[in-house]
Amino acid sequence: MNQILRIAFFALIVRPLMMIVLGTNVRRSELLPISGPAIIVANHNSHLDVFALMNVLGLKRLPSVRPVAAADYFMTRRVRRWFATRIVGIIPIDRSKIRREKGKHPLDPISEVLKNDGIVLLFPEGTRGEPEKMDEFQSGVAHIARRHPEIPITPVFMHGLGKALPKGEALLVPFFCDMFVGKPLDSQLNKRELMNQLSVSMDELAAELPIEAWN
Amino acid sequence: MSHLAWEIRITLLIIFAMLAVSNCMLFIKMRYYPGYDDSLIRHRIRTWWSLAGLFSLALCVSPNGGVIFFGLISFFALKEFLSMSPTRRADRRVLFYAYLSVIPQYYFATNDHYQMFLVFIPVIMFAWLPTRMWMIGEGDGFQKAAGTLLWALMITVYSLSHTAYLLTTPLKQDGAIGAVGAMNTAVQAPGPGLLIFLIIMAETNDIFQYASGRPFGKKQVSPNIAPRKTYAGLIGGITLTTCLAGFVGPLLTPMDLTHSVFAGCMIAAMGFAGELCISALKRDLKIKNFGATLPGHGGVLDRVGNLIFTAPLFFHFIHYFYHQ
Structure with a gap:
């Protein structure tokens, strides 16, 4: 990662964008982890989600924040790859290779970051999908929790950015982004219970907003 | 600052003095009622300080500073309105035009284009936005969407832009x-x-x-x-x-x-x-x-x-x- 360019990008481009053009309404930002190691899980509507979350986490936490992203999408073209790894600082995970290869577990890079006190951002829907519709969560987060049962998992529900820049659109239209932070989940639960707790928690957070389906 | 009459400078000073007085009163109240929950009032007064400060600064810099101040307020208000109201996915592009209309509306206010200022939203945008909407070809919810959008523009852009025109x-x-x-x-x-x-x-x-x-x-x-x-x-x-x-x-x-x-x-x-x-x-x-x-x-x-x-x-x- 290029830390200087990264900080400059987030301070000079992302912050004004989020403050003036878009805007975030955060509820309970005090529940966000103060420092790593920590895992934040959020629903995924738009490419802007990761910038909104990283902006709310702030420049102080920025050096330790690492979003998990799809290697099969972000690591393809050269410019995109450079931007994703050097500026955004993604942890690339290939969505198609879920088996152990050459003795390396596919989640090893995430464990590595967590061991170095990183804050890992995870979008367990696995794809932006239909904007403003929550897909079922993939269970990768439960596998990470099993490997690191002592690390808190904070759920964040996000709404609005799917309207601002949905998948497949290039025109950015200003909309506020609501960001509701929930209480950390119990990482020691087994896979099924954890996934259950995650979806219950997300549904509760989503219910704080009287939103109609966006069609 | 020479474009501000001395009465206005004094008025601005009085406003800041009143804010300072309310800060003092809050401080005294906190002293004598230790259990008093003041966070809402404290936030409110602090926000008043920044609003009054930004507004005075904008006014002092140039006569057009206040225009930019209210232009931004219109933009923020419109964004809040459209974020909270149900909108149709098909209308994203139409909403984009609605946001853009802030710029000409405040331009007309600054440059004393009285007639354009009066007709831009209730006549030109009134015709253009629904036109762009039917072009997209989504009939379901058309009436609600067109009504919401024009009402949003009237409240947040048209009516508030009169503050800027008052200035010039x-x-x-x-x-x-x-x-x-x-x-x-x-x-x-x-x-x-x-x-x-x-x-x-x-x-x-x-x-x-x-x-x-x-x-x-x-x-x-x-x-x-x-x-x-x-x-x-x-x-x-x-x-x-x-x-x-x-x-x-x-x-x-x-x-x-x-x-x-x-x-x-x-x-x-x-x-x-x-x-x-x-x-x-x-x-x-x-x-x-x-x-x-x-x-x-x-x-x-x-x-x-x-x-x-x-x-x-x-x-x-x-x-x-x-x-x-």
Whole structure:
């Protein structure tokens, strides 16, 4: 990662964008982890989600924040790859290779970051999908929790950015982004219970907003 | 700063002094009532400091500074409105045009294009936005979508932009007008005085309403929409605001006593009407406020409710009697 360019990008481009053009309404930002190691899980509507979350986490936490992203999408073209790894600082995970290869577990890079006190951002829907519709969560987060049962998992529900820049659109239209932070989940639960707790928690957070389906 | 009359500079100083006094009162209250939860009031006063500071700064930098200030307020208010109201996915591009309309509307206000200013939203955008909507070809929910969008533009862009036009509108400069108390600068550049008059009246009306409604208020004006607004508050607000207007108007604006009193009464009554309108809107959308842009107040739209009707009404009152 290029830390200087990264900080400059987030301070000079992302912050004004989020403050003036878009805007975030955060509820309970005090529940966000103060420092790593920590895992934040959020629903995924738009490419802007990761910038909104990283902006709310702030420049102080920025050096330790690492979003998990799809290697099969972000690591393809050269410019995109450079931007994703050097500026955004993604942890690339290939969505198609879920088996152990050459003795390396596919989640090893995430464990590595967590061991170095990183804050890992995870979008367990696995794809932006239909904007403003929550897909079922993939269970990768439960596998990470099993490997690191002592690390808190904070759920964040996000709404609005799917309207601002949905998948497949290039025109950015200003909309506020609501960001509701929930209480950390119990990482020691087994896979099924954890996934259950995650979806219950997300549904509760989503219910704080009287939103109609966006069609 | 030479474009600001000394009366206006003094008024701005008085506003800051009053904010300082309220800070002191809060401090004293905290001292004597240790359990008193003051976070809302504290946030609210702090937000007032930043709003008053930004507004004064914008006014001091240049006559157009205030235009940019209100242009941004319009943009924020429109964004809050469209984020909270249901919109159709198909209309994303139409919403983009709605946002863009802020720029020409404020441009017309700055450059005294009176007719374009008046027709841009209610005539040109009125024709263009629904046209762009049918071009997209989505019939379901058309009426609701077109209605919501035009109503949003009227409230947040059209009506609020009159504050900017107040700043730049040229007025008659014959001796009779502005003779009462107003100095030369106020006669040559009456805009800042008119705008500050409008804002002081609209905001103090809120305070007067609260002050007279809290001890005496019993009967609610509209229990389903705004349970805290009472007749005592409404009448007290109108009376006190009208008195204040009679005092401040001749000092800050070219208006004489009669016009000032009338303007004060109108601003108090229609400011109240505008606020209830925003309350009704919030009831309909099932939200408590339009966001958290202004800590202690809510969103920008929660704050400007008292301007949505008064800005155009006061502007046309001035334009009718005093325009060049």
